Amino acid sequence: MRSPSWLIPVLDADQVREVDRHAITELGVKGLDLMTAAAYALAAEVSREAKGGRIAVFAGKGNNGGDGLALTTILRNEGLKVDVFAVESPDLWVGDAGLMLKGLAGPAPEALSAGSGNGCSVAVDCILGTGARGAPSGNAALAVSRINELAAAGAAVVACDIPSGVNASTGEVEPPTVKARTTVTFHAMKPGLWIHPGKGKAGRTVCADIGLSTPPTMLGAAGLIGDGVCASLPERGAGDDKFSSxxxxxxxxxxxxxxxxxxxxxxxxxxxxxxxxxxxxxxxxxxxxxxxxxxxxxxxxxxxxxxxxxxxxxxxxxxxxxxxxxxxxxxxxxxxxxxxxxxxxxxxxxxxxxxxxxxxxxxxxxxxxxxxxxxxxxxxxxxxxxxxxxxxxxxxxxxxxxxxxxxxxxxxxxxxxxxxxxxxxxxxxxxxxxxxxxxxxxxxxxxxxxxxxxxxxxxxxxxxxxxxxxxxxxxxxxxxxxxxxxxxxxxxxxxxxxxxxxxxxxxxx
Structure with missing residues (x-):
């Protein structure tokens, strides 16, 4: 379906997956470079929220967790105090996420526990990504609950791409769900960040350019109404009367x-x-x-x-x-x-x-x-x-x-x-x-x-x-x-x- 020019595209989970595939397999972009760019964008917001305090990164097993590992390295190299918690076994980090684990600066990830992140200023949600569907379960659910406990204790929560528990394509939520103060998403906004109840979990949203491009053949099924929607509306002219108006x-x-x-x-x-x-x-x-x-x-x-x-x-x-x-x-x-x-x-x-x-x-x-x-x-x-x-x-x-x-x-x-x-x-x-x-x-x-x-x-x-x-x-x-x-x-x-x-x-x- 063709979208009007004043509609700002938002990409659902399937479209995000296709954009990544197009960049890596057809344009020759390295997945590791995309992960690093995402981590730098995330680091800027996390640093702003931390104000020099301790940072707790909760990293899941997929690419979202890989972003968290890359984030940890960047922040530690900047001299910040960062603890990273493995939501699942580190053995499950493979591909680009596995490479980020091998290059991790400082201490290895800690196992998730009831006390993970105690005393942190910022908790970072890198548990589940845009492709996740359904309610967080197992250790992912425990990590989500732990982040929300830290938020209740005063920590700022920053979500990577989408708050865990929010469906990126629809905005539907299945508890437990992370409630973020800020969500940093990449390349394009996602419907779930703008549609309730997911919108209510995302907090302030930041869309970071990480060097991706949307294939010109990709047709959006949703978009944000841009200010340009009013640019072509008819206006009264000198020759108009009340009826022609x-x-x-x-x-x-x-x-x-x-x-x-x-x-x-x-x-x-x-x-x-x-x-x-x-x-x-x-x-x-x-x-x-x-x-x-x-x-x-x-x-x-x-x-x-x-x-x-x-x-x-x-x-x-x-x-x-x-x-x-x-x-x-x-x-x-x-x-x-x-x-x-x-x-x-x-x-x-x-x-x-x-x-x-x-x-x-x-x-x-x-x-x-x-x-x-x-x-x-x-x-x-x-x-x-x-x-x-x-x-x-x-x-x-x-x-x-x-x-x-x-x-x-x-x-x-x-x-x-x-x-x-x-x-x-x-x-x-x-x-x-x-x-x-x-x-x-x-x-x-x-x-x-x-x-x-x-x-x-x-x-x-x-x-x-x-x-x-x-x-x-x-x-x-x-x-x-x-x-x-x-x-x-x-x-x-x-x-x-x-x-x-x-x-x-x-x-x-």
Missing amino acids: GSVLVVGGSPGLTGAPMLAALGAARGGAGYVTVGLPSGLMSASDLFPEIMGLALGQSGNGGGHIAASADLVVKMLTSGHALVLGPGLGRTDEAAALVLTLLRRTDTPTVVDADGLRCLATTDLNGIDLGSNVVLTPHTGEMAALLGVPRAEVDAHRLDCTRGLSKRTGAIVVLKGDDTLIARPDGLVAISPGDAPALATAGSGDVLAGIIGGLLGRGVEPFHAACAAVRLHVQAGRIVGLEGPEGVMATDIASALPQARAALRT
Whole structure:
């Protein structure tokens, strides 16, 4: 699959193995040189954390352990106090790792014990590498637990390439798992460093260039959203008017839930749409006065509770002329009539559509097997909504975020945006974009409504849906960082929306 130029490739375990093979067998790079380069990059971070204190290196039996042996030699030659602990028998170090053992400076590795590393300033995790799958077991599990004990006693933990116990390809974890303060990875980032729960184990991530190159024929299945995602977004020109700048219709709202569609409408307007309308049940139209720039559309309402009715689909479809986008679901309610409205609109219109919040809960009431929503539809679930759509416990989504996002996109044919600090955006062909996150101010009520509106605004400007979703997520993060500069506490969704023009300007430069 072809990745957009603004997507920064991340390599899974199989791709890492292929990059190594390509370098060694086709380009003639020596494995020993790669191991040494990795160790020097690791040494820089370990030295910074150690501040002259004692260092404990826990070395496994594979190349990750070989990196640890090379690291030990480098640091000892620099005069630092380093103890190295063999997680397995030294006889298992073969190949390049075996050569590193033969050239080890100073004392031989010590056997792993309950007291390994006592009093160290830094514990270095060189136990398992990117190719490891499943839970650490045997001595590897004991070493992981020992590192975490040292961390609890105040030691800084630095992981080599990937924290042991984290699946480098998916971010899934199987205890025991190392929780690092810093992870030094090599050549390219790995999905597991950016996708929770693995992201939460990696700490600060550093990607070191060790002289490898990715084969030009290698096609990435995932990537980080780069700032360039906003470079080609359409901008208003002198000849534009409010309609050519993109029109968005937000359909949502129910008694007690009128704020959500208004926040989505605000997100669409602040995100760049020139003409935004919010469709509310007729008895709730006063909510549309909240923002004078937002137009109101009175839709039918139920006589039993005042919510939306399925018959409103006719008027909504009539409104959706070319150049429109639809945001469906914020505050919509979860009645049978609301569900019928959602399903009817998804069947009757091919307008680019964002389905969010209650729209997703309504969609979850139908059998998704065999349904093809099409890639003009963008689904924006949080973890609970994803669980409802897939019919699985929330904990399963938390544990398998990448698989769940890819799976729902393939199953429905839609673009899927699984929200979180590591927001994932999946295309039906399996390509996944990963948000860089790091915007805790976004953790506030209504933030997701604003995001749905931003996506809708970009769809209304004619931006391709996967691109629109990725650009909106990146703009949302940037706005969250801007309003959170003095701390995330007290930030509200309207603050995030207000920062969107500034966020877009920052990403355009």
